[in-house]
Structure formats: C-alpha cells, structure tokens
Amino acid sequence: ILNVEQSPQSLHVQEGDSTNFTCSFPSSNFYALHWYRWETAKSPEALFVMTLNGDEKKKGRISATLNTKEGYSYLYIKGSQPEDSATYLCASADRGSTLGRLYFGRGTQLTVWP
Amino acid sequence: EADIYQTPRYLVIGTGKKITLECSQTMGHDKMYWYQQDPGMELHLIHYSYGVNSTEKGDLSSESTVSRIRTEHFPLTLESARPSHTSQYLCASSLGPNTEAFFGQGTRLTVV
Numbered sequence: 001i002l003n004v005e006q007s008p009q010s011l012h013v014q015e016g017d018s019t020n021f022t023c024s025f026p027s028s029n030f031y032a033l034h035w036y037r038w039e040t041a042k043s044p045e046a047l048f049v050m051t052l053n054g055d056e057k058k059k060g061r062i063s064a065t066l067n068t069k070e071g072y073s074y075l076y077i078k079g080s081q082p083e084d085s086a087t088y089l090c091a092s093a094d095r096g097s098t099l100g101r102l103y104f105g106r107g108t109q110l111t112v113w114p
Numbered sequence: 115e116a117d118i119y120q121t122p123r124y125l126v127i128g129t130g131k132k133i134t135l136e137c138s139q140t141m142g143h144d145k146m147y148w149y150q151q152d153p154g155m156e157l158h159l160i161h162y163s164y165g166v167n168s169t170e171k172g173d174l175s176s177e178s179t180v181s182r183i184r185t186e187h188f189p190l191t192l193e194s195a196r197p198s199h200t201s202q203y204l205c206a207s208s209l210g211p212n213t214e215a216f217f218g219q220g221t222r223l224t225v226v
Contacts, residue, residue, distance in 0.1 A: 001173050004156075031211050031212065032211050032212045034214065034215070036215075036217075041219075042219065043118075043204075043216075043217040043218060043219045043220070044204070044215075044217045045217075046214035046215065046216075049212060049213060049214050051212050089157070091157075093211035093212070101147065101159055101162055101172070101211070102159075102211065102215065103156075104149075104156045104157040104158075105156060106154065106155060106156050107156075
C-alpha cells in the first residue's frame with residue numbers, strides 16, 4: 001500500500017487569491033501521479049496525469065508540477081474563483097500497479113469566498 | 115463527459131437486506147474499480163477487475179462481492195447489509211495507471 005499525503009487538509013481563500021496544495025508520495029517505483037477535482041454531488045474529474053520527473057501541466061488557471069526524485073507534486077490555482085471550490089485529490093500509482101490501481105490521499109478541501 | 119453510471123445515488127436500507135450497487139461504463143475499458151470512502155478519509159480500493167471474469171479484492175477488506183460477466187458492467191453486492199457498511203461507494207474505470215480514471219457519481223449507502 002502506498003502512503004500518499006496531501007496538505008493542507010482544508011483551505012479557505014478569497015476570490016482572486018492564488019493558492020497551492022502539496023501531494024507527497026513514495027518516490028521508489030514511481031509510475032504516475034494523478035490530480036482530480038471533486039465537486040460536491042458530482043464525480044471526481046481528472047485534472048492531470050503526470051509521469052515524468054519535471055513534468056509541468058496547465059489547464060486554464062490550474063497548473064501542476066511533478067518531482068519524482070523527491071516524491072512530491074504541487075497543484076497551483078491562479079486567481080481562485082468560487083467555482084474552484086471543491087476537494088482536490090491526488091493519487092499515485094507505482095510500477096507494480098499494472099492493473100491501474102491508484103492510491104489516494106485524503107484530499108485538500110478548497111473553499112473560495114466571493 | 116464520462117460515460118460511467120452508478121445507481122442508485124442514495125440508498126437507505128434496513129439491516130440484513132441484500133443490496134446490489136450497479137456500475138456501467140460505455141467506454142470499453144477493461145479495468146474497473148470499486149472504492150469506498152468514509153467522511154474525511156481516503157478513497158480505499160475494495161475490488162478491481164482487469165476484464166471479463168476476473169475480479170480481485172483490494173486493499174480494504176470488504177464483505178461485499180463483485181462480478182464481471184460483461185465488460186461494461188461491474189455490480190457490487192452485499193448479501194446482508196449492516197450499519198458498518200454505511201459509506202460512500204465509487205465506481206471507476208480506466209485504460210491503465212498512466213491514463214485518467216473515470217468515476218461514477220457514487221452511491222451513498224446508509225444501513226439502519
């Protein structure tokens with residue numbers, strides 16, 4: 001079982017603030033790192049899947065970086081909006097996870113106040 | 115938009131009843147998963163399947179069972195529900211660990 005940790009557990013910001021979250025995972029046998037956004041009453045939705053050390057991905061105001069050697073990933077949201085309010089999940093897969101199974105952190109719950 | 119569906123969304127049922135949670139996907143994915151989540155906790159894998167007639171138990175011990183008779187269908191069954199089964203159950207499918215997983219909307223089960 002992989003130990004995936006996310007911080008902070010929750011975050012409250014004002015509209016327009018930029019914010020970032022951290023995900024740490026075991027660096028040995030690393031295969032892939034996933035970020036998901038989970039809005040209340042909806043399905044978790046993939047933001048990014050990253051596999052290479054140094055990967056940086058961007059989708060609109062959201063971006064993510066990956067450091068596989070030290071075992072962490074950052075998710076950044078620039079100019080947070082109320083619609084960004086959600087739980088952000090990080091999940092890791094290792095080279096033994098040939099069946100695509102992911103190990104999830106507990107998530108960071110983001111609330112953006114107007 | 116994800117083509118994976120779970121029913122029911124919410125279920126309140128009495129102790130001792132048999133229940134089946136349905137999960138279907140139309141993407142042709144071989145790999146399907148059931149996760150369980152309690153409030154404030156991680157998603158824990160309870161069952162997975164890598165194709166028709168293949169199922170395995172996940173990391174979290176569960177009294178539920180699953181079947182995979184068709185690629186698109188991965189139902190989860192509890193023969194005798196207990197209050198300890200109260201939780202949220204999420205179904206997912208994917209092509210592999212380096213591709214995104216698609217999730218259903220979840221079933222929130224309450225056993226009274």
